[in-house]
Amino acid sequence: MKPNGTVLVTGGAGYVGSHTVVELLNSNYSVIAIDNLVNCYAHKKEKPESLKRVEQLTGQTIVFYDVDIRNRQALDKIFKSHKIDSVIHFAALKAVGESVKTPLTYYQNNIAGSSTLFEVMQANGVKNVVFSSSATVYGTPQFLPMTEDHPTGQNCTNPYGKTKYFVEEILKDVCIADPDWKVISLRYFNPVGAHESGHIGEDPSGVPNNLMPYISQVAIGRREKLYVFGDDYPTKDGTGVRDYIHITDLAIGHLKALQKMSEPDFKGWKTYNLGTGQGYSVLELIEAFSKASGKKINYAIVHRREGDVATSYADPSLARKELHWQATKGIDEMCRDTWKWQKQNPNGFKKE
């Protein structure tokens, strides 16, 4: 075991999980990753490709279990076979549109799955957890920039967003019932980019729902053009404005949360925004990506996407003050690293 202890990472083979595992290994944590492979690529059920790449990058080994967080017995066995100090809980389904069509699948996976995980943790005396939440819990912004005390839950327009809100509420109640629990919920704004090596990155299956991977697939020639969802918003150029954050900055935020929870006076439930505090429009992102890649990004303006807001960006000052965390990478690095990953892996993790 390494000096900083052992972290169980659920959903460790996914986009945010794999980048966080790199930073954990590089910072003297031992890692046990679990994933049910529902949204990551594994050749013939071997260790997921993302984690194999993380092992190559770090020169270290990751203990991996192909386990679903809803499988109580399998989880319990893992907790009984290792001395686990903390959990970082990424495992979830995350496609907004899909969640509207199949809400029960989302509630089952994200809420029942999380509550099973917390029960097994409690039974095994592991009571430290960092939870992957999202700015989506704020719903339509009532003021900007959004601080952590912005109301949550009221305007969550889709089941995915509600699962994040409900799991936060569950964790608050767990902390009230048992003061030994230490919980940090990190509300991510818009994670983009890739590890600077280009070895790991975001690998959406099918047509990307999110802007950055879509732009990047246009640049590499996998898609003909980007559809810009609306240019009539009350923003600088009429297109939607978001707070994009580099995935490595986001990953480091999880290490800062673990450090915070290890302080002797830390107790209960806390939440922090992870964003840069800076908003960029769709057209600005297209321009930055064009510059980084040297490619023209073809696009067409189409109607607004249902459920989208005009502008969303964080007030990240609480994380700066209390976690001593601050985003260090700007939009040019986000585009540069996305492009490096895309160029080196035109088909993502799956070699075709």
Ligand SMILES: NC(=O)c1ccc[n+]([C@@H]2O[C@H](COP(=O)([O-])OP(=O)(O)OC[C@H]3O[C@@H](n4cnc5c(N)ncnc54)[C@H](O)[C@@H]3O)[C@@H](O)[C@H]2O)c1
């Ligand atoms: N990427 C974003 O834009 C974003 C923004 C805000 C919040 N989040 C949250 O961060 C977390 C990680 O997101 P990501 O972008 O890495 O997604 P991802 O899909 O790349 O990673 C999630 C991983 O969890 C696994 N998984 C899903 N359900 C599981 C289950 N029942 N048991 C075990 N493994 C399971 C998937 O196979 C996948 O590898 C999620 O909770 C997501 O909701 C992501």
Ligand SMILES: CC(=O)N[C@H]1[C@@H](OP(=O)(O)OP(=O)(O)OC[C@H]2O[C@@H](n3ccc(=O)[nH]c3=O)[C@H](O)[C@@H]2O)O[C@H](CO)[C@H](O)[C@@H]1O
């Ligand atoms: C409604 C929705 O899906 N919300 C999710 C999406 O938020 P966001 O809608 O903030 O992220 P996104 O990357 O889907 O869109 C960013 C901006 O790009 C625009 N855009 C996006 C794709 C595209 O093909 N064309 C285009 O114009 C979109 O209208 C928005 O103004 O992703 C977040 C994580 O990063 C969260 O998971 C949100 O819950």
